[in-house]
Amino acid sequence: MQASRYRILGLVGQGQFGKVYCASDRRTGQLVALKELSHQRAPTHQFLQELWFIISLQHPHIAACLGLEHIQTGRYLVMDYCEGGTVRHLLDQQDSLRLQEALNLIIGVLEGLHYIHQRGIIHCDIKPENILLTLQSQGWHSKLSDFGIARRLPLAGKFKADSKPSTFTGGSPAYMAPERFYGLYSPRSDIYAVGIVLFELLVGDRPFHGLPGELMWAHLNQRLQIPPEIPEVLQTVIQKALEKLPARRYSTATEMIEALKQVRVNPQIQSLADSIIVWKIPDSPPENPSPLSEANPPSAPLLLDHTISLPSVQHSRFPLSCIANFPYLYTAFGQSLEIWSTPQDSSLSVQQIDIFSEDEIKFSEPILAILPMGNGCCILTQNRIHHFTPFQRNPKFLLNLSTIKSLKNNHKKSIIYDNSEVKDNNLTTLKLASSQDLLYRIAIEPESRYMALAFSGQLRFYSLTEKFGSTCIKPIKRLSFSVPQVPEILFLDRRHLLVIWLNFKQQNFNMLRVYTRRGIPIGNLKLSIPLKQLLSTPQPYTLLGIGLDDQPQLVLLRLKPLSVIRIPLSSPPTLACATPWGYVIADQQGKYTFFNLEGNFLGNYLGPVSPQAMTPWGETGLAIVTHPDQQGYLHFVKSINFEQDL
Ligand SMILES: Nc1ncnc2c1ncn2[C@@H]1O[C@H](COP(=O)(O)OP(=O)(O)OP(=O)(O)O)[C@@H](O)[C@H]1O
Numbered sequence: 001m002q003a004s005r006y007r008i009l010g011l012v013g014q015g016q017f018g019k020v021y022c023a024s025d026r027r028t029g030q031l032v033a034l035k036e037l038s039h040q041r042a043p044t045h046q047f048l049q050e051l052w053f054i055i056s057l058q059h060p061h062i063a064a065c066l067g068l069e070h071i072q073t074g075r076y077l078v079m080d081y082c083e084g085g086t087v088r089h090l091l092d093q094q095d096s097l098r099l100q101e102a103l104n105l106i107i108g109v110l111e112g113l114h115y116i117h118q119r120g121i122i123h124c125d126i127k128p129e130n131i132l133l134t135l136q137s138q139g140w141h142s143k144l145s146d147f148g149i150a151r152r153l154p155l156a157g158k159f160k161a162d163s164k165p166s167t168f169t170g171g172s173p174a175y176m177a178p179e180r181f182y183g184l185y186s187p188r189s190d191i192y193a194v195g196i197v198l199f200e201l202l203v204g205d206r207p208f209h210g211l212p213g214e215l216m217w218a219h220l221n222q223r224l225q226i227p228p229e230i231p232e233v234l235q236t237v238i239q240k241a242l243e244k245l246p247a248r249r250y251s252t253a254t255e256m257i258e259a260l261k262q263v264r265v266n267p268q269i270q271s272l273a274d275s276i277i278v279w280k281i282p283d284s285p286p287e288n289p290s291p292l293s294e295a296n297p298p299s300a301p302l303l304l305d306h307t308i309s310l311p312s313v314q315h316s317r318f319p320l321s322c323i324a325n326f327p328y329l330y331t332a333f334g335q336s337l338e339i340w341s342t343p344q345d346s347s348l349s350v351q352q353i354d355i356f357s358e359d360e361i362k363f364s365e366p367i368l369a370i371l372p373m374g375n376g377c378c379i380l381t382q383n384r385i386h387h388f389t390p391f392q393r394n395p396k397f398l399l400n401l402s403t404i405k406s407l408k409n410n411h412k413k414s415i416i417y418d419n420s421e422v423k424d425n426n427l428t429t430l431k432l433a434s435s436q437d438l439l440y441r442i443a444i445e446p447e448s449r450y451m452a453l454a455f456s457g458q459l460r461f462y463s464l465t466e467k468f469g470s471t472c473i474k475p476i477k478r479l480s481f482s483v484p485q486v487p488e489i490l491f492l493d494r495r496h497l498l499v500i501w502l503n504f505k506q507q508n509f510n511m512l513r514v515y516t517r518r519g520i521p522i523g524n525l526k527l528s529i530p531l532k533q534l535l536s537t538p539q540p541y542t543l544l545g546i547g548l549d550d551q552p553q554l555v556l557l558r559l560k561p562l563s564v565i566r567i568p569l570s571s572p573p574t575l576a577c578a579t580p581w582g583y584v585i586a587d588q589q590g591k592y593t594f595f596n597l598e599g600n601f602l603g604n605y606l607g608p609v610s611p612q613a614m615t616p617w618g619e620t621g622l623a624i625v626t627h628p629d630q631q632g633y634l635h636f637v638k639s640i641n642f643e644q645d646l
Helices: 044-056 087-092 099-118 178-182 187-203 212-221 232-241 253-264 267-272 424-437
Strands: 006-015 018-025 031-036 065-071 074-080 131-136 139-144 304-310 321-325 328-333 336-341 356-362 367-373 376-381 384-389 392-400 440-444 450-455 458-467 470-480 488-491 496-501 510-516 521-527 531-536 542-547 553-559 562-568 575-579 582-586 591-595 601-606 611-617 621-626 632-637
Touching: 006 031, 044 065, 044 074, 087 131, 087 187, 099 131, 099 139, 099 187, 099 253, 099 267, 178 187, 178 212, 187 232, 187 253, 232 253, 232 267, 253 267, 321 367, 321 376, 321 621, 328 367, 328 376, 328 611, 328 632, 336 367, 356 392, 367 440, 376 440, 392 470, 440 488, 450 488, 488 531, 531 575, 542 575, 553 582, 575 611, 582 611, 611 632
Parallel strands: 321 611
Antiparallel strands: 006 018, 018 031, 031 074, 065 074, 131 139, 304 632, 321 328, 328 336, 336 356, 367 376, 376 384, 384 392, 440 450, 450 458, 458 470, 488 496, 496 510, 510 521, 531 542, 542 553, 553 562, 575 582, 582 591, 591 601, 611 621, 621 632
């Protein structure tokens, strides 16, 4: 039997027929989902039925079947890969949707349904688990999947709205229309299920609960209660979709689409369109606060452990940066690098962090970036790359960038940090925007044995070796690109470098390309999420994306297997930081918002204003550099106990 055309990247889920993998096409690099169809669990006729349905269906809102893979390890359905998981994942995450997106998502589901209903097919199992998601520039895009129990109406030719229903039971009782319990189904049964999903997206819970028998009773007899917080125009749509009698529901998916489009242009809905849906859990005791939202005002002050003023900061032309390589911390400002250290165990055992200024080193040119390297740091100045270790006090010169020929012309472009017109209060905003304007990017492999350098149209790979206490740099490979845009680069692990062109060729998508540390290309990924920055995180193969200002959002991007978690924000952050315990965003006014590693909102705090840089410090702490007025400060947050503080 032949070898697989696909390289498996990771397990994404488990269904009743078998496991689902994320895989990439060895030839084209395209990502696909491989849906295992185990012989024991999927009797051949059921498997053939699902295959028959989805192979014949082609629509933007239906997860397409790309083929069948029959190899030694088993039979697989090859499908469109949907990196956003399912609507169930959205429902498991608090504050994950804006109202506008929820409506668009349901309209997408209905468009997919309209397409299949036109072909006389009834899905019969519409539920959040069977609505897959891909992230597009406008937000989530829904794709219907799982046609395992779909039914063809026993009618020749096209389906007619007034056609008689047919008999069959099976499906998920929580989403089943009343008539389904009597073995009857029609397109209106799918519309009822969409009504339940819409209710769940807006309310955070289903209208009916219980064991299958209780659910059947509720669908048939229990009056629908819609929380009064749901705008009236939407209540009307839900009410009609969830009518007990099929004849009183929307007769077709298009009719419900039209109703939702009317809702979208309603002035009350338009004013709420960009608001994040905050679920009100029905029947919760009134003393319970409503679920927290990232949009809420800070609920507690950030507990600062220690604040130090930075003496070297006298003027405001340069943004401050800071990185930690515990027990050392480095702050850079203008041409100065300041080194701080703390006794190894201080972040864990003593009340207050003891931190000492160890040294201050002056460079002959402004520092543009610092990043951890070995037990020290790598410093990028306008024309040079240096390596500093706390044990050898003199920074070692690594590479002269001005000798790289193709860079010479670009030097005329001013580096943004040199722009003396930059005003104080713009500095933090500039911090996120500034990386776009840097001429070079460097990335250091976690063991500091490899380095990559990117600049306009070029990517270079180097090896680094330690000889007699100093680091030697040797070129390995040089690659040229026709795209002049300087990509972001970062090492994903010891072996792989990720190169990212944000808004590639101004075409509204980001191009991600993975290389080995020696410059051999491995694969490409197009990502249609509007992002202004993508940061590496301490989590393996996980990146933190920051959305554009007109679509404020955080995006957790896991690459192996590819999955996207999106966190809508009420305003664009000016700083973001990934730590081993979660993610922090901050704004100019000193509002600090914390999320855990799954992207769940933890709390809002009021902290130091004008943050310029943040870095994780020790096991649970955070170091924050601020620059209000003319003075720079270094603040330490020892640990954040959300349970206690909130
Ligand atoms: N095309 C896909 N792209 C990305 N992830 C997918 C894809 N198809 C399925 N998944 C993931 O795999 C999980 C299991 O999917 P699968 O369709 O096999 O099972 P299911 O939805 O639980 O339904 P059932 O067990 O009833 O078939 C889903 O919850 C989803 O997270």
